[in-house]
Amino acid sequence: MPSVSKKGQAMPQSPIRKLVPFAENAKKKGAKIIHLNIGQPDIKTPQIALDAVKNNTLSVLEYSRTEGSESFREKVAGYYAKNAIHVAANDIIVTTGGSEALSFAMGSIADTDDEIIIPEPFYANYNGFATACGIKVVPVVSKIEDNFALPPIEDFEQLITPRTKAILICNPGNPTGYLYSKEEIQKLARIVKKHDLYLIADEVYREFTYDDREHYSILQEEGLDEHAIIIDSVSKRYSMCGARIGFLVSKNKELIATALKFGQARLSPPTYAQIASEAALETPQSYFDEVKTEYVARRNLLIAELEKIEGVKVARPQGAFYCIAELPIQDADDFAQWLLEDFRVNDETVMVAPAAGFYATDGLGKNQIRIAYVLDQDSLKRAVFILGEALKSYIG
CATH class of the missing domain: 3.40.640.10 (Type I PLP-dependent aspartate aminotransferase-like (Major domain))
Structure with missing residues (x-):
């Protein structure tokens, strides 16, 4: 059988998209997934x-x-x-x-x-x-x-x-x-x-x-x-x-x-x-003012809710719409997959991006996740609540 290139073998998987099959399978089983994993804004296109x-x-x-x-x-x-x-x-x-x-x-x-x-x-x-x-x-x-x-x-x-x-x-x-x-x-x-x-x-x-x-x-x-x-x-x-x-x-x-x-x-x-x-390019400045106000509110809510969870350490973003949270676990990849396969709160779970894929140094970021706060505030609050409950169960 012909072999693929060494370059192709070396191409890294996306830490954001590699969990998609597990998410799709969870949806087929009736789970609702709150997506914290990808930077797709819910803001309306001009x-x-x-x-x-x-x-x-x-x-x-x-x-x-x-x-x-x-x-x-x-x-x-x-x-x-x-x-x-x-x-x-x-x-x-x-x-x-x-x-x-x-x-x-x-x-x-x-x-x-x-x-x-x-x-x-x-x-x-x-x-x-x-x-x-x-x-x-x-x-x-x-x-x-x-x-x-x-x-x-x-x-x-x-x-x-x-x-x-x-x-x-x-x-x-x-x-x-x-x-x-x-x-x-x-x-x-x-x-x-x-x-x-x-x-x-x-x-x-x-x-x-x-x-x-x-x-x-x-x-x-x-x-x-x-x-x-x-x-x-x-x-x-x-x-x-x-x-x-x-x-x-x-x-x-x-x-x-x-x-x-x-x-x-x-x-x-x-x-x-x-x-x-x-x-x-003709979009008025008021559009950006409103968007920025919304993202600041989302960031503030997200950080406040994450800081309520015992053992979680979170960096405070000053721009964009992402943050890194360090969790009291050993392996965020395993935790993220477990969230999709095994954990539900009233048929809901969350999808996060394990942070190890954002590092080039082997072993770094293993207990971290990236969260994209591109959802409305109610969804963010619900997602962090589920994340907190999941950590209790996973650690337990």
Whole structure:
């Protein structure tokens, strides 16, 4: 029988999606599942984006330009300007989701066996994209005791080798919800300039910052133009995950020209989704104000309820809509599967994402879970109650 590739064998499973078969089986048996496992917002997509697709007059659904339509990129540049990020349309490549932007970035900056340093825990698919590109992820540990703040810059410096090509961060963070400060970004800026590296920032949660804190982009930092690469997406910003529209943004002309060749190989980003996304850029600020108010209320409720459970330690998110909770158990993977297979409260259970899959260092995060607070407050409160009851039963 033919064998699959070593690269394919090395591809990690999604810690978010690998439990889906157990969830589907539970549903077939009549269980109601409250999903805390995936960052799919329940916030309504702006009507202006939906109407743009519904009311368009296209007679031929053509390929778009490889880098995305010019009018769309011009408007995206205008969006960035409103956020104190000054780029031109030709500094932007429209991609099929932020995922493709990450893949293009990694393929453009690194060769097989090159290294990228990433603070862990990190978005699990960074591992997948790196594996697909033949790149080695070098983790630097951030700790729940420090609320997952940037590790000491000396920890990064010790890991830099001749094969190191970049440092990659998510800001605000998935899965931690941590928001890097201006001072932390400046520390990273100094080290990438010192060692002539790229600094890649996944900034897809830019709008979602709390406690009067402001997002500071790597492209707001002076002197970083040749080093900075932004990964972005409309998915979470406008609750348009299914549109699959993202952006690769950099002022480094050679990097953009190289990434464009990867884009040409896949032809073009989806046309209808660009139409929807271009219209979404007209969404009023009031939309984001309301969404942020709702997420702050959800976060506050979630943290308060989790802290009532004996033995649970929880980090306080400052952005995005995720948090990491440390549970008084040994194996969160086993616990998450047990929740779906064996535990019910009035035919209800919860689905969580075991956090070990968000770490690259073996053994870390085994007793942690990631929770996405993308549900209404009543559902969140009910979910945490079930989680608390489940822990009593599981430990017992």
